[in-house]
Amino acid sequence: MNARSLQAGMEFDGYRLEEKLHTGGMAALWRVTDLRARHLGKPGLEQAVPPLIMKVPLLYSSDDPTAIVAFEVEQMIMPKLKGPHVPRYFGSGDFDAQPYIVMEQIAGESLRSRFEQAPLPIDEVVSTGIQIAYALHDLHRQHVIHLDIKPSNIMFRNGLAVLIDFGLSRHDRLPDLLDEEFRLPMGTGPYISPEQVLGVRNEPRSDLFSLGVLLYHLATGERPYGHPTSVAGLKKRLYRDPIPPRQHRPDLPAWLQEIILRCLEVHPQDRFDTAAQLGFLLQHPDQLTLTARAGKQQQDGYLAMFKRRLKAAGSEPLLQHTVSEQLAKAPIIVAALDLTHGSEALAEQLRQITRRMLQTEPGARLACLTIRKTSRIGMDDSLIQQGQNIHVKQLVDLKHWARPLQMAADKITFHVLEAPDPATAIIDYAHNNDVDHIIIGSRGSSALRRYLGSVSARVVAEANCTVTVVKNSDQ
Template identity: 40%
Template sequence: MSKASDIPAVDEAFQAGKVIDGFVLGEEVHRGGMAVLISATKEGIDLPILLKIPRVGRNQPVESLIGFETELNIMSVLDSPDVPKFLGGGTIATHPYIAMERVAGTSLEELGEQVGRFPISEVIRIGATLAQAVQSLHAQDVIHLDLKPENILLDASGKLTLIDFGLAHHAHFPDLLAEEMRKGVGSAPYVSPEQIMGVREDSRSDIFSIGVILYEMLTDELPFGNPQSMGGLRRRLWAQPTAPRALRPDTPPWLQEVVLRCLEARAVDRYQSASRLRQCLLEPESVKLTERAERLKSLGFLNSVKRWWRAAGYVPSSCPAPSVEQDATPLIIAAIDTRQSDARLRERMLSAASLLMQVDPESRLICLSTIPGTPAIDGQQEAQSASGIVRGHLVQLMKWAEPLKLPPERFSCHVLEAMDPAARIVEFAQDNAASLILIGASRQVPNKVVPWRTSMTKIVEEAPCSVHIVRS
């Protein structure tokens, strides 16, 4: 099995002039908090190319690996003129990258910095185009969950492109963020109330984000500010934004109605689809006006207190229920100890997993490993950093599962930090409604939780599902 030190470091692998899977690397275009963008060329591809590479190593967040896997899965299956064309990709086990068309254009964020308040006609045009692009995602069971001006590109002709799917949700792929119970709520000014509460499968979250973007284009202000704390984020569960017409009197009442309806705290009170939102923006006469359209003053103190009190019991609106077939799909967790190398045990666990996955062709497999922790201070080398260490364990899990030849929608990997591995495995199984835990009993490593009780015993006694034990 590979160790972290055996895996080529990402920064060393992606240098200008090198060739990765036929892509000739050019200069670095952008370095963000989670990824680096590099220009590239490839024989046979006439399009301008960008390679997106996750940042791994010193002072880099482990979440960059989760975002990379999520975006690679989703980009590889998306078919939309509103998304950069997918041109290839590599796994974190070798050379992690996503190759895509390099789209010309300026971000909506940059345009906003140049013009401040957009003309009303531009707010309507861009809003309708954005809603159409979002609807094309929703039609393919994808929810973006990180819509913001920075992730919207507009070219000279007005064509709009959506980028950055690292926080997105796909109904037919494992939700890596949800499986690890990492909320990954997105960008504070644009995130929906239900995302704050941990809900990631409601497409109406994107409607809320569009509402924030429309409000910002109209007023050059954010409806709920840019909070930096959970308390500040939760304020949108009850607070009412200042009416756009109070900040910009030339805002048509019907447009204020549309924007404020998008910003409702309860998803059920918003537009229920991006296509309906687009229709309202293009056909103002179809907009049903309510008190939202005439609102000018902020809520009084008493009404604010009432809304705050009601928000204390906030429950996210129900989403369309998954199909019965999805509910019945078995989820198998294979708990692999990547800190020891009992090759015989791993082979026997692989055989057991193969047999279990054949019982139901719809079943899903999660490969799981626990580690006691990562360094508080990263070393200079990638293999000495938190993200590099996690990458090394993820690679071991992926290589172990390779012979199963599972498609990405049936397979995912996670490395969890835990001082009590058994308790964390049980918690993970419970959070993800697992059907069965597959675990190995190695004769090489006793792995005691406490002197009188093994991890195996604790998992068997406390697991919310059946436990299948494989012995070496």
């Protein structure tokens, strides 16, 4: 089965597809029925199961590998979430057969529909901000930073904000696949925080910045930073302050401008400490201490902006924080694999060595890598005809290789990297992710000996960690 062939009426994994509700750039949403509730035949059980939707990644609509990785992130995070501010999770399917996530369908419209009516009444802006702030606080208490707060990702149920779409999120106690594999800023242009632009993904106050952007737009009908589409455009928020909201809307209370501009501060430590603190002050503005932000009438002058720009030009990624105390550091082990035809024996030897190493390091995390030697993620015609995506096929092959290791899901990750130079890709991955040990194969003799041998030799010579080279003893 593949994502392109899904049709209404199909049944698999205990679900029946009823109707396609929406097709986005990365996934399609289907209304589904849980057939297991019907088959169990218990009175009232069907009523206990809420309306369900199935999210299915569109593997053939995009050549962007982040879509696949983001879907894996959401599959990892959603089972960990609970409470009224997130959809209930019901199940998921892997890439081996049909990738999907089944979750509760949240009735109603997203916040996006209200943005079209902005500027909104002050009372509605404030009440909306309160609900989102407390939803974020509940999410942060579950060790998750959303990192893609925007109108379409916020729903309302019984007056409570419900956050959806966790493809770009970061869980403090799970591997961050997006941070490990990509170096470009992750987020949505108008709402991404300055630290996200610099590559920081574990700062919970990033969500408060995004909420500040939402409040600014709801209150004024304008975006504080426009709609940038380039990294250079995103970086402007590191030095260019937004037009004060009261310049767009003079009747805006000074205390609300204080809150909005504080959310939009460049440095996280200058914002509110927590989402709960923000929610409380929106409810009790009389307890808010006003600063120069409250009375600000225009953007800072050219000289102040120029100084900030000079400072931003030399900015390094900020000191990173976590939602909770960092877990004790455990070693990261990389198994660098070539899973092409003819390498089965070497792959088995790599698995044996990896198993022995994991037995001596029970707290270790394993990252399984394979390199696709190409300049970009693309489609191969022969594979498309067979209903397969090259990236997905290699991902599935990695998971099949690792299955006998029987590792816990939060202790192993899988990465299909692409680069013209496999050795450089492995070395860069190890450097960027503080890898402690690399296990890599080298064929004893074959037509590819010189090529593969040079990869392992370069990794040994240039990686700043321990490297174990496994040679194929059968050759």
